[in-house]
Amino acid sequence: MSEHFLIIGGGAVGLTSAQALLEAGYRVTLVERGDTGQEASWAGGGIMSPLCSWDYPESVTRLTQQSMGMFEAACAKLFASTGINPEYQRSGMLLLPPFQTEAAVQWCAAHQVALQSVVLGDYLPGMTGGGLLMPQVGQVRNPRLLRALRRQVEMFGGIILEHNEAQGFDIEAGRITALQTSNGTLVADNYIVAAGAWSRTLLGEYAQGLDVRPIRGQILLFKFDVPPFLNILLQESLYFIPRIDGHVLVGSTLEDAGFDKSTTDEARGDLLQRVYALFPEWQDRLPVRHWAGLRPGTKDNIPTIGRHPHLTNLYANCGHFRYGVTMSLACAELLLNDIEGRPQPFPVDDYRWRV
Numbered sequence: 001m002s003e004h005f006l007i008i009g010g011g012a013v014g015l016t017s018a019q020a021l022l023e024a025g026y027r028v029t030l031v032e033r034g035d036t037g038q039e040a041s042w043a044g045g046g047i048m049s050p051l052c053s054w055d056y057p058e059s060v061t062r063l064t065q066q067s068m069g070m071f072e073a074a075c076a077k078l079f080a081s082t083g084i085n086p087e088y089q090r091s092g093m094l095l096l097p098p099f100q101t102e103a104a105v106q107w108c109a110a111h112q113v114a115l116q117s118v119v120l121g122d123y124l125p126g127m128t129g130g131g132l133l134m135p136q137v138g139q140v141r142n143p144r145l146l147r148a149l150r151r152q153v154e155m156f157g158g159i160i161l162e163h164n165e166a167q168g169f170d171i172e173a174g175r176i177t178a179l180q181t182s183n184g185t186l187v188a189d190n191y192i193v194a195a196g197a198w199s200r201t202l203l204g205e206y207a208q209g210l211d212v213r214p215i216r217g218q219i220l221l222f223k224f225d226v227p228p229f230l231n232i233l234l235q236e237s238l239y240f241i242p243r244i245d246g247h248v249l250v251g252s253t254l255e256d257a258g259f260d261k262s263t264t265d266e267a268r269g270d271l272l273q274r275v276y277a278l279f280p281e282w283q284d285r286l287p288v289r290h291w292a293g294l295r296p297g298t299k300d301n302i303p304t305i306g307r308h309p310h311l312t313n314l315y316a317n318c319g320h321f322r323y324g325v326t327m328s329l330a331c332a333e334l335l336l337n338d339i340e341g342r343p344q345p346f347p348v349d350d351y352r353w354r355v
């Protein structure tokens with residue numbers, strides 16, 4: 001019988017890890033405290049790229065580039081096999097001034113990423129001046145991606161146990177022998193922590209070296225009859241993500257508020273002020289929804305992927321901070337390679353679980 005993996009956490013990272021393991025022939029049980037795909041992975045914008053890639057280290061770029069190259073085909077496959085469309089679209093990302101032209105040009109040239117200088121009025125009627133367009137940047141619709149992944153995992157024979165909170169590990173001779181959950185004891189050959197912002201808390205004394213903390217992000221949702229523009233727009237830290245049905249997500253905040261997932265009037269006011277400054281014609285328009293999620297924050301956005309420094313059958317895939325949906329496919333691939341002792345596609349030292 002094939003080895004059995006128990007994955008803790010049913011966000012994008014847990015579900016893509018489950019999918020990769022099942023495709024490789026392993027048995028998988030996924031344990032989720034609530035319903036799958038309702039935390040950070042649901043709350044995120046679904047931009048398939050860092051905002052300004054040139055602001056991040058190469059170890060982030062390697063993961064995002066690898067994953068971005070896989071997403072379009074993976075979404076088409078998911079749609080065909082599950083009937084749920086994650087709505088991947090290569091909408092492109094348009095940078096509005098002010099931006100760091102030199103850094104953007106150099107980074108894109110060095111990484112073979114397309115970048116075009118454009119006249120803003122050609123994309124946003126009434127706007128003057130120039131912008132930078134990254135035409136290859138894509139987006140997904142997070143809730144749909146998550147539903148498709150969940151269905152795919154079950155179609156592949158994975159078992160998903162929802163409303164089941166992992167509460168602690170039984171350890172013997174440097175190995176986990178069982179997971180204690182709110183619904184009883186679960187036993188597997190190997191255990192993977194993919195619990196997002198909660199990973200460090202869950203691991204407790206075994207979190208050695210893992211520095212993951214919640215960083216809240218808030219988003220406003222607008223609705224138009226038809227999309228007011230077609231590209232993702234980015235102005236400094238403010239972004240707009242147009243969906244094909246006329247919804248536009250506007251985000252986001254970066255807040256250290258512990259595990260508090262509330263939305264705040266202050267964030268709403270700040271975001272609205274910036275939206276109306278850019279699009280005065282939206283003044284009479286109010287958001288139809290406002291939500292918050294807790295990113296698994298880590299230094300430099302670098303996740304931890306791989307085996308625990310001491311416990312031989314414990315693995316992590318967590319701490320993806322701002323880009324966990326984008327990185328998820330590549331991280332699942334790296335995790336599988338680590339488990340199977342296969343060569344990695346690029347240097348992975350920065351992601352190792354170190355004490």
Ligand SMILES: Cc1cc2nc3c(=O)[nH]c(=O)nc-3n(C[C@H](O)[C@H](O)[C@H](O)COP(=O)(O)OP(=O)(O)OC[C@H]3O[C@@H](n4cnc5c(N)ncnc54)[C@H](O)[C@@H]3O)c2cc1C
Nearest residue numbers: 009011013033040041044045046047166196217293324326
């Ligand atoms: C506002 C906002 C905007 C974002 N925009 C983007 C973007 O445009 N592009 C991008 O790539 N990323 C974006 N992100 C980041 C991205 O959403 C995260 O990096 C990613 O979702 C992390 O995935 P995850 O599966 O690790 O975490 P989560 O999706 O949070 O999943 C973790 C799961 O573990 C479960 N869990 C926790 N503890 C336990 C336990 N003890 N037992 C059982 N289950 C447990 C939780 O219930 C949860 O379902 C954004 C995030 C936010 C908040």
